[in-house]
Amino acid sequence: MSTPDGLRDEAERCLRALAGEHARLRDDQWTAISALVVERRRALVVQRTGWGKSAVYFVATRLLRERGAGPTVIVSPLLALMRNQIEAAVRAGINARTINSSNTGDWEQVFAEVEAGEVDVLLVSPERLNNPDFRDLVLPKLAAGAGLVVVDEAHCISDWGHDFRPDYRRLRTLLAELPPGIPVLATTATANARVTQDVAEQLAGDDALVLRGALERDSLHLAVVALPTAEQRIAWLGEHLADLPGSGIIYTLTVAAAHEITGYLRDRGYEVAAYSGQTEQAERLQAEQDLQENKLKALIATSALGMGYDKPDLGFIVHVGAPQSPVAYYQQIGRAGRGVDRAEVILLPGREDRDIWAYFASLAFPPEPVVRDTLSVLEAAGRPLSTGALEPQVDLNRARLEMMLKVLDVDGAVRRVKGGWTSTGEPWAYDRERYERVTAARRREQQAMLDYISTSTCREEYLRRQLDDPAAAPCGRCDNCTGRHWPADVTPEGATQARDRLHRPGVDVPPRRMWPTGVKDDLGVSGRIKLQAETGRALGRLTDIGWGNRLRDLFAGGDTDVPDDLVNAVVKVLAAWDWPARPTGVVTIGSRSRPRLVGTFGHRIAEIGRLPYLGGLTPLGDPIPRRHNSAQRLRSVWHSLAVPTDLSEALAATPGPILLVDDRIETGWTMTVATHLLKESGAAQILPLTLATPN
Template sequence: MTDDLRPAALAALRRLVGRDDAVFHDGQYEAIEALVGGRRRALVVQRTGWGKSAVYFVATRLLRDQGAGPTILVSPLLALMRDQIAAAERAGVRAVAINSTNAHEWGEVLTRLEADEVDVLLVSPERLNNPTFRDEQLPALVRRIGMLVVDEAHCISDWGHDFRPDYRRLRDLIAQMPPSVPVLATTATANSRVVADVVHQLGAEGVTTIRGPLARASLRLGVLRLPDATARLAWLLSHLDDLPGSGIIYTLTVAAAVDTARLLREHGHAVRAYTGQSDADEREESEALLKRNEVKALVATSALGMGFDKPDLGFVLHLGAPSSPVAYYQQVGRAGRATESADVVLLPGPEDKDIWHYFATASMPDRDRAERVLAALGASQGPLSTAALEAIVDIRRTPLELLLKVLDVDGAVRREKGGWVATGAPWTYDAERYGRIAAERRAEQDDMLAYESTTGCRMEFLQRRLDDDTAVPCGRCDNCAGPWLSAELSQDVAQSAASALDRVGVPIEVRRQWPSGLDRLGIPLKGRIPAEEQAAEGRALARLTDLGWGGALRELFRAGAPDQEVPTRMFDACVRVLAEWGWDERPVAVVAVPSRTHPRLVGSLARGLAQTGRLAYLGELALDPAAPAGRPGGNSAFRVADLHGRLDTTGLQVPAGPVLLVDDLADSRWTLTLASRELRRAGATAVLPFTLALRS
């Protein structure tokens, strides 16, 4: 190894960090030398805060000074892109991004690229398969590329903790590049199996691997087991101000993030919710508020994760555990990067395993669905848009998009202008591969449960699960140094938390538009639903994912649970929802939706509400016995086709007034929409849908 590059590299580093006395951490210069001096491929596995971004920005600066083309930096999250662009500017590196939030800037970005005025182009892995970018811009970039950087490279691997099919496409991009173009892959979270897999994906002999110890001396790890969600929220209300500085409170679901943030704000805490459903401007504003310590915390899902950069973050707290020690280490690594001490607190819940199972199964491709997609594309005379394909194969949009990505990466389909086409390449469902991944996910979940219950050092436990051979007891966690977290709760705060969790009533948004593609299924409906056939806004007792009533509802609807009359406490809560509804005109009658799976539940709820409200109970809508059972999780067009013309008001004396329509669970909302349409056509002046649960 030569030190010829060291003076220039050190100067670039000092410009990046803004300090004249800055020096390289162990391994940083070695990675830069491999990339710039040796034009090799490298994998850097180092803890959060070690300075992986310094490696690629300094290397970019040196390569550009040598006349190399721009660096392509594949980055997974918008928050990470924003921080990377700001860091690049400090290093004198001109960085720009192409992502879903700045489409208005793409033309200017491409003009600057053509003029060689860009040093780093940040793109998401999804952007690599945009037809225009892939076919028109990417080939020219590959010919001129100076370096490829794959951030959060564990996502390339089947064994990484985040199932991201778009990342697998990077293998094909790397294969197109000349061996002389350096490639850098970086991650903070990779065990030995992931490291070996990523090295294989880099596709070259002699990959330089730089792997450092993962211990974080600043982190004080602790687990506090509390009996239920009420106690966990009460603890948070009682002790949030005891946590140092500002930080992140992670939850497992969007509903939990929103509800927890609302409860904390109602009790005077400066917090904001941050989820994948927050709009881009709101997320950016929230990040800025946290960085300026103008909020105590962001209550966030994993949407605030990889790469978020606030070196003085004082704490990370989890309401519910992530599904693996690897994912947990990734998130807690946000804290304590530039402070002597930061608190890391886990408050696990009994519902965690159910949530892990849901997300694990939702991300995996299904053989039957894949074969339906391939058959539909194979029979088409041209490209099919996702919306058109959705109306043919009966798969909802989000899982359909994920499945198409998997099939695209496998070479079976291709995205073109106008939609998707089958490539004709042979494809078989890789059951062995997906079985391996599923087994690994289950093992990771068991590891997380072991972390919660271990009596040994918690940091050492995380390091060993990441195959860090340097692991030794940290001397700081609750098992090494003794618990520092008090489980004490005041009665008043516990009552406030219980009241918050007992909150009832979630709006059910009405359908205003028929789904596209009904004509393909022989259904003569399209466009806007006439106002005189629409339902009014409805109500559900709660979402299945809610912290409060969600648990009781999940148990009621779990697979194999017996049909039963509505529990008394749940019925009383439903009465409260109706009492607080605030409708324009009180309903005069109650109608039940016929249910194959929960007839006792729906019937008892409808009759009970009618009796309590002194309303006429009209009975159930008639359902054609030949009607399909319905396909929860199916797409909108097929759901409407299942029910169209099969629900009617035969035998019901529908009054000329508002009608309360009762069902068990609102998922797609098409059952409620079509039932409401029939009641409106039979004379009801309004239909008010009411269900026990809203799926999400």
């Protein structure tokens, strides 16, 4: 083994190969590398974005490999992060490969290269950790032969963190089963004291080396611009985007907002692109590359573009809508200003932010009865059940069910096997107290974000204190420190243009095309839906920043006549509808919760369109409870509607397309059942029309 000075010289040479001739190790970088290579310890490095955390594990990898150690295994949460890390590794002469959902065809070749000792770094997504084949056949050998294990974005381990991921919790078991002497490094840029302690305990109890640095980013110039309406915020972007330096990212809270803002800015002549979890992989890669090459002024992105996206010269970050916590906000703005002297960071908060936070909060861990029901179904099955087979039997949608099963897997109550999920039969306790504490912590974080918006003190100091940074101090750069605030007004022309864009009515509503699995025995339907509606239209999405605000206000109140402004907007939707044949009649879906709204909506549309109002489907039984997945929802609505005799007779006398009106479409199953009934009664075509749809 080299002397400490000799080893540091080696480390410096590795760093220069990675980062350039002028790069030098920071003291904490060297402390971490020495702990990993010499002492084979477990370390947690909490340092700001751009500090050089990846340099620690790449340099340590090079030194360990030269001393005969096995490959470094990096658990990395995002594909964008993996791509950037592989490029960095190549610059340092390190052969890095990855195993993730986008390259399954390469896995066999990658495993062969690992076996042959040709791979220095293997990057693995956390989801791989519980893939049955990978977990049972590959991971044990990989862990036993690893030279170093790295947990990147380690705050994801902790359910106190802003981006907790159930798959990451499996790392506690993985780390506990590592052979002695394999060093472990965990890294993150965004962890407060509670998260830091939680992660350190999961690493090594009281034994972990924790290196926590100041989080100051002296290139960031923070500001808040408070504008009263969504159209004014979007108009502000259109009028000031050209004033922002270089290229950057405009973050939104919803996919719908990302697309709305992209369309508006393109209308203004800006080169921008939308980016979200729903964007096709090829489009994502192209958008990332275009931003890297400054072909775009901005990516309009959800949080899907976050951890690991590396463009050091990003000149600005703008948020249209506030994230739920100061910690999440600081993580996202950390993408900017890493390689430039000045970057603008601007928050445009909206009054709809709290509604969106409340929606995301509704996706938290389910209540105990739902969890117990799921465990009972798995126990009674006596065999593995796929998520698709399990979903019809429990009252959760697919995403929440998957999340819950992952948590239960980590807790030992279920296990993922080939063919799906199976019960382990192990006792399981619902940790209500912990879930309530986490929920309370989330509420405090939301309030802290609201306090950040209204604070008159230094903004960067405020955020750093939220991350428990002991070195937090006034930055001297933000709008409050300098007294230089961005103008909080827009031109009348800009506001009008933004309003016209955001309030451009009309959203396509595609019909359900397949019956959900698991309902054939009781409802007698399966496979493709034969009696389908045509693609319908909604005035707007509830998540829109244009019509969404107006529609959320409407549904937050009681039953009322349909408002005139919404009717006038729907008329524009109808005028733009390119139907092959004009409707010949209007039918409404009988509503228990808002009969006045649906009834007056249908009659007004019939009157304005000079169409006969044929009647309404009759609601049956008790009010329908809220259901969260397709099979449960379909069962609830299957016997909830009937076609009265006079409506059936009217349909027989009306051969053309029927406009089928409801106040909102949530899951689409009520509209599907109504269409099924009407077509069985003789309707030719069904054209759904609604005020609102969720997304």
